[in-house]
Amino acid sequence: MQRRTWLETAAVWSVLSTAGHAQTHKPSSTAPLRVGLTAVILADQAAFLTRWSDYLAARLGLPVVFVARESYQAILDLLFSEQLDAAWICGYPYVMHQSRLQLLAIPLLAGRPYYQSYLIGQPNKASAITGWNDLKNRVLAYSDPLSNSGWLVAQAQLRRAGLTSKDLRRSFFAHGHRNVAEAVASGLAQAGCIDGYVWDTMQLQNMAAAAQTRVVWRSDWYAFPPMVNLLGNKNPALPAFGAALQNMFTDTQGQSLLKALNLSGFATPDATLFEPIKALAASVGALRA
Amino acid sequence: MLPRFPYRVQIPLGLALAVTLSVLLVSIVAARISARNAQLEIVNRVQSIVELLAAQGKPLLAQDDTWRAYTLLRNASALLPQTAKGQSRAALLDAQGRFLAASDPRRLPTGEQALGVLINGRLLPAVSDATRTKTLTTPDGGMALIEPIRSDDAQVIGFVFAEVDAAAFDPDWAALSTPAVIGAALAILLLVPLGWLLGRRMARPIAQTAKCIAQIGHTDPEQLQLLLPYVKDPELERIAGAVRQLLIETSARQANAQRALSAERLAAVGRITAAVAHEINNPLAGLITATRTLRLHGDQPEARNRSLGLIERGLQQVRTITTALLPQAKVEDRCMTPADLDDMLTLARATAAQQLVIITSEVDVQAELCVPSTVFRQVMLNLLLNAIRAAGQDGQVHARLFVTPDKVSFILANTGKHFSDERLQKRLMTNDGNDPHGFGLWICHEFAVRYGGGFTADQAADIPPPFTTRLNFWLPNLARHDPQKSAAD
Numbered sequence: 196m197q198r199r200t201w202l203e204t205a206a207v208w209s210v211l212s213t214a215g216h217a218q219t220h221k222p223s224s225t226a227p228l229r230v231g232l233t234a235v236i237l238a239d240q241a242a243f244l245t246r247w248s249d250y251l252a253a254r255l256g257l258p259v260v261f262v263a264r265e266s267y268q269a270i271l272d273l274l275f276s277e278q279l280d281a282a283w284i285c286g287y288p289y290v291m292h293q294s295r296l297q298l299l300a301i302p303l304l305a306g307r308p309y310y311q312s313y314l315i316g317q318p319n320k321a322s323a324i325t326g327w328n329d330l331k332n333r334v335l336a337y338s339d340p341l342s343n344s345g346w347l348v349a350q351a352q353l354r355r356a357g358l359t360s361k362d363l364r365r366s367f368f369a370h371g372h373r374n375v376a377e378a379v380a381s382g383l384a385q386a387g388c389i390d391g392y393v394w395d396t397m398q399l400q401n402m403a404a405a406a407q408t409r410v411v412w413r414s415d416w417y418a419f420p421p422m423v424n425l426l427g428n429k430n431p432a433l434p435a436f437g438a439a440l441q442n443m444f445t446d447t448q449g450q451s452l453l454k455a456l457n458l459s460g461f462a463t464p465d466a467t468l469f470e471p472i473k474a475l476a477a478s479v480g481a482l483r484a
Numbered sequence: 485m486l487p488r489f490p491y492r493v494q495i496p497l498g499l500a501l502a503v504t505l506s507v508l509l510v511s512i513v514a515a516r517i518s519a520r521n522a523q524l525e526i527v528n529r530v531q532s533i534v535e536l537l538a539a540q541g542k543p544l545l546a547q548d549d550t551w552r553a554y555t556l557l558r559n560a561s562a563l564l565p566q567t568a569k570g571q572s573r574a575a576l577l578d579a580q581g582r583f584l585a586a587s588d589p590r591r592l593p594t595g596e597q598a599l600g601v602l603i604n605g606r607l608l609p610a611v612s613d614a615t616r617t618k619t620l621t622t623p624d625g626g627m628a629l630i631e632p633i634r635s636d637d638a639q640v641i642g643f644v645f646a647e648v649d650a651a652a653f654d655p656d657w658a659a660l661s662t663p664a665v666i667g668a669a670l671a672i673l674l675l676v677p678l679g680w681l682l683g684r685r686m687a688r689p690i691a692q693t694a695k696c697i698a699q700i701g702h703t704d705p706e707q708l709q710l711l712l713p714y715v716k717d718p719e720l721e722r723i724a725g726a727v728r729q730l731l732i733e734t735s736a737r738q739a740n741a742q743r744a745l746s747a748e749r750l751a752a753v754g755r756i757t758a759a760v761a762h763e764i765n766n767p768l769a770g771l772i773t774a775t776r777t778l779r780l781h782g783d784q785p786e787a788r789n790r791s792l793g794l795i796e797r798g799l800q801q802v803r804t805i806t807t808a809l810l811p812q813a814k815v816e817d818r819c820m821t822p823a824d825l826d827d828m829l830t831l832a833r834a835t836a837a838q839q840l841v842i843i844t845s846e847v848d849v850q851a852e853l854c855v856p857s858t859v860f861r862q863v864m865l866n867l868l869l870n871a872i873r874a875a876g877q878d879g880q881v882h883a884r885l886f887v888t889p890d891k892v893s894f895i896l897a898n899t900g901k902h903f904s905d906e907r908l909q910k911r912l913m914t915n916d917g918n919d920p921h922g923f924g925l926w927i928c929h930e931f932a933v934r935y936g937g938g939f940t941a942d943q944a945a946d947i948p949p950p951f952t953t954r955l956n957f958w959l960p961n962l963a964r965h966d967p968q969k970s971a972a973d
Contacts, residue, residue: 336551365595
């Protein structure tokens, strides 16, 4: 609750700040571009979001507002109800709603549009888990029911290990990758499924929850959570927004923002990159759309 | 140790000690009260938090949302006592009594059974027994609270569990003692200089009084009275008043002593006058007798010469006595001769005749004789007159002059009252000359001491009966040492 309130406060602050900045470029009547953020990134850093929205607004010529929500579904709901122009969502909801969504850009991690899912556990414990087979009668934390790395990959691996949800003592959703790390670090769960990019970024930023956990298992490489918009959205700023993202690596300010995001850039959309996720969802019977 | 210090040190130290002791006692009492209140406060606080968790946790239990339950418990447990030290914790339990989430998941693991099993050494009631609020205590003072959470239709959908270890009820000694120590330090900072001033002010009249007491005997009491302080403090005023009274009495005593001294001086003058009169009166009595003899028998040459010689020697004795009274005078005295004994016997016989006392005498001169004639004559006359008085009516007195090369002795025995040596010495020691009745004996003793002789009483072995004791006065015979020299006084 506290975190959500904080995020909303940051978002509002970003709006005000951006609006003020945008007046130097465009008339105040210009509608802002609203971009939804999910737990695919560490989105609760107000100063960074302000800098990023300022950066994008300067290039788009209109204000950019980031709207953060804890759950992927909440952002999807806003996107589908056209309260958002674009959203940074996970690959799994993208493949679920691929027919209604359009890719704007795909982030590049270390120059590649891929990331991994991690199974993390508690370090230096006599009863520490070493793999999926050790999860029987343990507590497992997921990130979000619409997360590829934080739920879908885990379902496939549990199935491969011959385990079902009933074999776990308990499982729960922590409503964000960062919370998964904190749940494992605090002992609330013995293991957690987390976005590898988020965990690496947390460790890069010396966050305690990352320091108090260890990676037990790494998944195959999957397409990085993409920036999408609702198919049929005629907002003329959207193509420019995609281009601005893809061109961030070309200037110093953009590089600085990318470094803060622990990304190397944004790539041109390529829907084929998400086929493995689609196949994974199909394998566990989770491709509902 | 404290009483050895002066008041200006004692008082601030005493105040500081009193404050410290007070703070210590107050802290102990406050700690006990605080411990009791803290326990009640903790119980009330835990109950409030449990009620809060029951209200907030209800939708989370309904949604089976472990993470949000955890964040709720984590935030709410900050209100529990000593959570940071791990001495209290809270949890939400599902309808089966398993931990949905806990503020300290490591001690209260997610998904494990809580109700009906031992948790941290405490057996929790079974689910069926936890339909009402349960408060559990442990012998060491810890407590646990279990509150059922019900749905709108009164179905139990879960529980709130809160646990507080006994250590959380311990008084926070550091927190309790810190203000007390600060207060004591501030009080001491204030009281030490104040006490020093008070002590100095209080000690000033005492020191002044002590100074007056120390000067008693060295300074005029009337002047000392002026130095005594006038104070309002009743105890000090009593001390100063007592000293003042002492000084008044000392002053009065000194005045009395001065008066006594004057009286003593007058008495001494009187005694000297009496002594001189006594010493002069004795030869005068003989001289008067000699003049009567001369008047009656002056026509006989032998009697006339003898009486004139007696008168001359008697006058010479008086002259010598009066000259000796002049302190600057150097008295030249002649050596005594056996004729001096005859003179004294002649002078004494007049008195002896009045009491019918028989006087016999003998002279045993075995060596040349030289002792101060005036002294020896006076001693012989004194002892003869005393012996006549002691012999009484019809008594006998025997006098003997015994001269050896070493000493000249005058031995006298009498019938009637007599002295033993012990009695004589006691009389001489106790009689310092103030008793006119023993004055003659005392004079003899003083002469013996002054001239290196002796004055004793002993058995009259060498004197035929009826005499039993004798008085023996002797002086060193100066003829042995320097026969040419006069017996200078």
